[in-house]
Amino acid sequence: MDASRNELKQIRSLSLSYIIQRFRSDPQLDTDGWHQYLDENVNVGIVATSQGLLLAKKFKIIDENKIKIEKALNTVLKIQRDDGGWAYKTNLNDRSSSEPTSWALICLCEFYGLELIDKKDAIVESVYKGITWLLDNLANNAWGMTKDDNQRIYTSALVLDCLRKIIEKIPVNGMQKQSIEECIENASNWIISIQNSDGGWGEYKGKQSTCFHTACVLDTVFTFKKELLRSKKKAIDFLCSNFNEAFFWHQNQNSGLLEIISIDLKRVHHYHLTNVRVIKSLLSVDADIDKLINNVISSLISEGQEKDGIWHHPQLGDKITMWAIYDVLMCLDLWYEKGRSDKTENPSNGEKLAMLTTGKEEKTEVDSGKIILIADSWGTKLGGINSFNYDFCRALGLVSTPRIVCVVKEATPLDIAEANQSKVTLIPLDIGSEQIDASRSYEIIDKVKKIDKGSILWWVGHDTITGEVALKCREQLKEGKCAIIHHMSYPSYYPIKYSKGISSAAKEDVQRKVFTHADRVFAIGPKLRLSAEELRRKQDIIEIIPGLTEEISPSCNSSGIFSAIVFGRLDSNNEIIKQGKLAVKAFARAFKNNPCSFGNEFPRLYVMGLEAGDSYEEKCDELRILASQEAGRLVSIIAVPYCEDRNKIFENLSLRDVCIMPSWHEGFGLVGMEAIAGEVPIIISKNSGLYEMIKDKCGSPGLGCIKAIEIKGSFGDEAFSEDDLEQLTTALLEIASDKARVKSGAKSLKNMLLSKNCTWENAAQTFLSKLDLEVARVI
Structure with missing residues (x-):
């Protein structure tokens, strides 16, 4: 020019x-x-x-x-x-x-x-x-x-x-x-x-x-x-x-x-x-x-x-x-x-896109390398790790100079096309429900090498789920380094979830081995960072904060009917950790103690996460009976199986007056970040990474925008104590009686976290910088 x-x-x-x-x-x-x-x-x-x-x-x-x-x-x-x-x-x-x-x-x-x-x-x-x-x-x-x-x-x-x-x-x-x-x-x-x-x-x-x-x-x-x-x-x-x-x-x-x-x-x-x-x-x-x-x-x-x-x-x-x-x-x-x-001489990635639209494609290819992430599934299937990987990969695709590749068990043509929109190359192994364990390393290497001749810079595994196979790929190919992302602190909750300590010890051994042999270890939030430091026995863990999703639109419960939502895989194995029945019983008790706080209509509790199958209706009845016995009257409990449709999940969440997360232990709590993104007030356990993150990032002003409770739990007939029940009941009544103020607090918390760069873009940029890789400018 x-x-x-x-x-x-x-x-x-x-x-x-x-x-x-x-x-x-x-x-x-x-x-x-x-x-x-x-x-x-x-x-x-x-x-x-x-x-x-x-x-x-x-x-x-x-x-x-x-x-x-x-x-x-x-x-x-x-x-x-x-x-x-x-x-x-x-x-x-x-x-x-x-x-x-x-x-x-x-x-x-x-x-x-x-x-x-x-x-x-x-x-x-x-x-x-x-x-x-x-x-x-x-x-x-x-x-x-x-x-x-x-x-x-x-x-x-x-x-x-x-x-x-x-x-x-x-x-x-x-x-x-x-x-x-x-x-x-x-x-x-x-x-x-x-x-x-x-x-x-x-x-x-x-x-x-x-x-x-x-x-x-x-x-x-x-x-x-x-x-x-x-x-x-x-x-x-x-x-x-x-x-x-x-x-x-x-x-x-x-x-x-x-x-x-x-x-x-x-x-x-x-x-x-x-x-x-x-x-x-x-x-x-x-x-x-x-x-x-x-x-x-x-x-x-x-x-x-x-x-x-x-x-x-x-x-x-x-x-x-x-x-x-x-x-x-x-x-x-x-x-x-x-x-x-x-800036007219060297076209960037964005300019190459514009050239493609006008028929002027660059013929010279530069090897910027590849990052290979290995996960179970593309999307929200099977829960939190895949949900994290989905948002994280798409953010990486938009800011990374190296090519982003994600290997999964299965992927539909729609999955592949969607990933491609975010500049992520999705590679399905076509192995159905079989595990992606270390034995799959040769298969993964073969498929990855076929996509282009570029070099492999990093193999990325998710904790014990795909961490071992990521290490194996690095070892066999002798190309690239290995990074592991820590998602679950097994020693913190496995001894509670399962009666035999051997299960916890076995998981802990695998984690220690994977973290020790990795070139970099990342952890989701402050709580898991401390967990990874203990397992790796080094102070070099890099903390990543999940971003506030752009895909949930804040809404308002215009009907005037108070409604709450609780998430989690609400099966017998997870009950003592996720405390779904505590949420149901506290909701019923709150309605019994002060029905006027909920307005003229019966409040509603949406329970998302029941196991589908023959026992589904039986589980629904169990929750309804639990609520009605506690309230001394019928209570509207809407229980649905675990949902893999992200749009439906977000739509349901955005319409609620409160999201309840009463887990006895939560390594982070990604659902809570999604609720914050939708400006939905949250009740969370103090024994969660999300609580620690809000405290670290926002201090007292941030904690003032949430309801935080300390869940003690119990091995008795119920998985919670009377004190747990009273704390959650009180928190629900405080929210129901002052919905406008609490909703305003939820919006303030979202803005606080955004001011602290709690975005997926920032999470991706942090990750790349700690891998000593270049961050591309977003087109």
Whole structure:
């Protein structure tokens, strides 16, 4: 790219000079500013005037144009409507709308505190009124043009940008700030929740994805929701897959060139340039596709040079609009600020993806090596370790320079395709339910070597489940090192779970051998780190914190019926550890002791994890009888078998008022992290890695957002003590009697953990760095 700062300045100077020349006054309405059609002598509009002012502030041309700028700013202030909003001049001019209101407020925020034009008091008063209008016109966590309109992506993204600007620039009181932050959180979660399966967004929920609307989300939500790695990647992939070399994104069928909204038989046109919005969004999220970005930027600079700082919308002929000039100038400025003009020589992984979409595939292959992870299954089958491996592998695939390969017993074509989306190569051994033990090493090596000729850097095993075979692969191939991830502290709970100590001793011996011979040992959370240090007899264990999943959308139990959920494999062997019956009995006792705390309807307890089979109905009856005997009345206990459908699990979890995790021992407690991700309050055992992690990361503020109880357990007729029962009963009643406060605490805890980088991306980056491997920039 030959464009220099001077070339950009020259183009920008021509653009700004033209805009200032097109400043107009309307003596009849006593307004001054601009209209979107800069080349026509029509009325002054609020959106164009706001954009003109924003350009003047951004590029520091206020001083030489002070009279015009002050008049325009006065116009923005005085045409605010009594309800606090702003209306379009030529469309829907009889009522306030979200778009002109947002643009006006963004403009006022930028001019707040500017010494050259001192309007501080008037701006604050106007912004406060505008905040009220925006919050009053929120409909189901998002915005349309008006409150009775559909919730729209472009409009909601614009309002989010506006509200974040208000918090950043304007002094708002604590209550106002809290209300605004809640709106931002809820609206951004709603937007993420309606992402289409192709990775994009349409005009509103359920509409076909367009590049324009997808870019709007990237440019706003993902600039502050940085933990949503997977959703962001899908959006970037959607934009790359819709790139057309000849016309970039403009003439693609999914471009969303001109969003047209029909309200009351009037049409509102958004004259954004799709190419520019896409590039600006990719720059905003630091997408690693510099060559593609620079190609589009080059065309914009060329057009600006040819037309003296003017750009035209492809569907508006020769009309000159403020939209086009505003969008291009802001995009070019961001491109230069990001320093992307220097990055044109060596294509990254992201650029290779873009080349593939345009038929320009790189022919030179560089061996960056492979990391081979070995697990039972792909997905959530068989419980916690596989669930961890699933999220962990997908995060590794997105940030790792070496290729990520996962070996499993079985995999369907859908599993393989899904893994591939996260740049994970899934290799099934096709061995059904047979174990992946050390005898499978030759088979694994053979399949791995067939995928490419690249070198193997690391073999990764999960504790005793696949740790031995990972070590065996390293030993036999004599290539690569071996890392083990510690998931279970057998000495901590096996003597309780099984009466014969020999079972525990045998498991402990295997763990000690595996950990001792590994080149690196990782542990899930602080509790398991201490366990691994004891087994390995070294202080070199590396702690990994599982991330907060992006795949569970926070929800609200709008029915008003109190509902709780408890997870775990609730069979006879696991009862003394998982304490499922304790949860059932405590729930029943809480209802008996204070039914008023649960409202007018009977509360519900969802028990997920019963063994399917002939004894299923018998187990269901056993739990119902246990609850009814304790409560002295019928209690709604909804018991279901263990579920392997992740989406159903998350949907069920997100709707509950509390997630109960009363385990006597829990090495970590991944379900608890999933509940936190869904902003579901949790009751957890103090004898859990999750409790220790929250204490370590967040201290007292974090512990104040949960209910933590100390489970003593019992070898008596019941697996719990009376004190255990009373503690859990009290915790349930405290949550039921103050649901709003507890729900707010759950949201605060999630935000605390996100501020501590508790994301899967960070877990993957930590892992790679401790293996002395390069972390790639995420596209």
